[in-house]
Amino acid sequence: MAETPALYPLDRRSGFCQNTTTFHSLRPSLSLPSPSQSLSLTDYTFHLLHLTSAGAFTSSSPPATPFLIDASTDRRLTFSDFLRQTRALASSIQRLAPSLSKNDVAFILAPPLIQVPVLYFALLSIGVTISPANPLATESELNHMIRISKPVIAFATRENVRKLPSFSLGTVLIDSDEFQIMMESESQSEQKTLDREVKISQYDSAAILYSSGTTGRVKGVELSHRNFIALVAGLYYLRRPREENMKNPVYLFPLPLFHVFGFFMLVRAAAMGETLVFMERFDFEGMLQTVEKYRVVSIPVSPPLVVALAKSDLVTKYDLSSLEFLGCGGAPLGKEVAEMFAARFPNVEISQGYGMTETAGGVTRMIATEETVQYGSAGLLSENVEAKVVDPSSGEALGPKQRGELWLRGPSIMKGYVGDEEATAAAFDPKGWLKTGDICYFDENGFLFIVDRLKELIKFNAYQVPPAELEQLLNSHPEVEDSAVIPYPHEKSGEIPMAYVVRKPGSSITQTQIMEYIAKQVAPYKKIRRVAFAAAIPKSSAGKILRRELVNHAVSTVPSRL
Numbered sequence: 001m002a003e004t005p006a007l008y009p010l011d012r013r014s015g016f017c018q019n020t021t022t023f024h025s026l027r028p029s030l031s032l033p034s035p036s037q038s039l040s041l042t043d044y045t046f047h048l049l050h051l052t053s054a055g056a057f058t059s060s061s062p063p064a065t066p067f068l069i070d071a072s073t074d075r076r077l078t079f080s081d082f083l084r085q086t087r088a089l090a091s092s093i094q095r096l097a098p099s100l101s102k103n104d105v106a107f108i109l110a111p112p113l114i115q116v117p118v119l120y121f122a123l124l125s126i127g128v129t130i131s132p133a134n135p136l137a138t139e140s141e142l143n144h145m146i147r148i149s150k151p152v153i154a155f156a157t158r159e160n161v162r163k164l165p166s167f168s169l170g171t172v173l174i175d176s177d178e179f180q181i182m183m184e185s186e187s188q189s190e191q192k193t194l195d196r197e198v199k200i201s202q203y204d205s206a207a208i209l210y211s212s213g214t215t216g217r218v219k220g221v222e223l224s225h226r227n228f229i230a231l232v233a234g235l236y237y238l239r240r241p242r243e244e245n246m247k248n249p250v251y252l253f254p255l256p257l258f259h260v261f262g263f264f265m266l267v268r269a270a271a272m273g274e275t276l277v278f279m280e281r282f283d284f285e286g287m288l289q290t291v292e293k294y295r296v297v298s299i300p301v302s303p304p305l306v307v308a309l310a311k312s313d314l315v316t317k318y319d320l321s322s323l324e325f326l327g328c329g330g331a332p333l334g335k336e337v338a339e340m341f342a343a344r345f346p347n348v349e350i351s352q353g354y355g356m357t358e359t360a361g362g363v364t365r366m367i368a369t370e371e372t373v374q375y376g377s378a379g380l381l382s383e384n385v386e387a388k389v390v391d392p393s394s395g396e397a398l399g400p401k402q403r404g405e406l407w408l409r410g411p412s413i414m415k416g417y418v419g420d421e422e423a424t425a426a427a428f429d430p431k432g433w434l435k436t437g438d439i440c441y442f443d444e445n446g447f448l449f450i451v452d453r454l455k456e457l458i459k460f461n462a463y464q465v466p467p468a469e470l471e472q473l474l475n476s477h478p479e480v481e482d483s484a485v486i487p488y489p490h491e492k493s494g495e496i497p498m499a500y501v502v503r504k505p506g507s508s509i510t511q512t513q514i515m516e517y518i519a520k521q522v523a524p525y526k527k528i529r530r531v532a533f534a535a536a537i538p539k540s541s542a543g544k545i546l547r548r549e550l551v552n553h554a555v556s557t558v559p560s561r562l
Contacts, residue, residue: 021398043125045267046270049271065275066275067079067275077114085122103128107132108130112253112279131151155174208418210258221418240325250295260357307491326348328353329352364448365382385412403451405435465526474517484545500537
């Protein structure tokens with residue numbers, strides 16, 4: 001149970017309480033729905049959407065404002081159609097699979113099509129746990145996710161369905177005529193309620209999202225309806241001042257819907273009545289064209305995209321005057337890059353934040369304009385969130401300006417890792433603090449700065465690449481004796497996976513052969529993009545790879561041989 005800050009003296013600048021060695025949010029506290037109230041994420045989101053429109057419409061007369069736009073076809077889905085199709089699809093799924101029950105898992109494999117948000121909200125409204133995966137994943141990777149989440153039904157596109165096994169309740173094709181009929185069935189009967197009403201606890205699982213680890217393959221992060229309700233409530237009630245004055249703002253949405261960043265930003269947009277422009281296949285110039293065509297005011301981005309906007313000559317070819325702010329996450333944004341961007345776009349704010357799949361999204365962010373100029377920071381702790389900075393060696397909780405591992409506690413923290421009690425136990429301390437694995441510090445004004453990662457994940461274009469998974473594959477090659485994979489700095493992508501490889505005696509395997517070997521077995525973002533050969537991999541006395549030594553070597557020399 002969290003200590004009540006009012007009982008102890010609190011530094012009102014940093015939010016740090018000396019008595020409890022805990023950092024508290026400087027944001028206004030926020031009341032959430034009663035935990036005992038039966039409430040799905042779908043119902044709560046639609047409730048906020050009604051509040052957004054200030055009573056201008058009822059459930060029988062929602063707004064005709066576009067919610068989703070497909071940039072490639074200009075196909076549009078209004079909020080009116082979105083609410084109607086969500087209800088219709090939920091009822092159709094109940095009729096299609098009568099045995100589908102609350103807390104059953106649905107596996108979803110699709111690119112960012114307009115149908116996908118309708119599917120998400122429909123499934124959530126009937127208590128089905130959604131489990132979306134990257135459509136670029138290989139069959140081996142998908143089979144591992146399926147073993148974790150144990151889905152009973154799947155939804156996929158024609159292009160991706162071949163990679164899936166069979167499920168007890170079958171697989172539904174999202175891009176089929178039959179699926180479109182399922183979304184439109186209500187127009188015939190004008191049905192207003194579900195075939196079977198489902199009572200959903202806020203603590204029921206809403207989603208299983210996949211997060212890479214450093215000791216092997218991906219883990220399934222189990223997140224509840226309440227986790228996301230707590231997150232979206234804060235985003236709704238404590239928004240940026242400039243957002244409050246916008247009417248039907250248009251956001252470009254280059255984020256994958258299977259990723260936690262994309263998922264919670266989708267829910268946020270639905271709750272706040274924003275228009276999202278989807279790009280099924282992202283490319284930089286296509287993004288610039290889309291901003292100009294639809295007068296986009298905001299884009300959620302990762303640091304490499306900020307670099308491209310700050311540097312690319314293509315930017316000058318398009319009218320980007322509608323842009324007002326970027327929401328940046330996925331990795332720390334350097335001060336130099338932020339200043340470079342500000343010089344080119346002086347009227348565009350960058351709001352940085354920090355979050356993990358395990359926190360259902362952002363747990364720090366920037367709101368006011370004066371916060372956005374704290375370059376290099378991830379912002380202030382979000383409402384209802386507590387943090388500790390813990391010395392990894394001694395376990396001592398530290399104060400402002402002291403570096404240690406970030407621990408978090410709050411209503412958006414995950415339930416745990418599905419089917420992995422050992423990993424769940426290792427992620428939490430006995431008092432419920434989530435150990436993030438990230439090294440950080442808070443400054444004297446409560447701003448969080450992420451400076452390093454204990455978990456050693458490689459952040460390639462905001463994707464998480466686990467070195468251990470690639471090392472296992474490398475070491476399975478008959479001509480590889482040992483290997484280590486490290487993050488190599490890259491201006492456009494943030495980091496790229498680089499491998500140090502020890503050949504077996506007599507082997508003449510080449511860099512190209514190694515990269516091709518891995519590329520055949522993993523999703524494109526996990527590919528090894530640089531290789532160096534070594535006589536041995538440096539390790540500690542406990543046998544752990546000394547990655548920092550390899551990183552220092554890689555960035556200070558032209559990789560050849562150690």
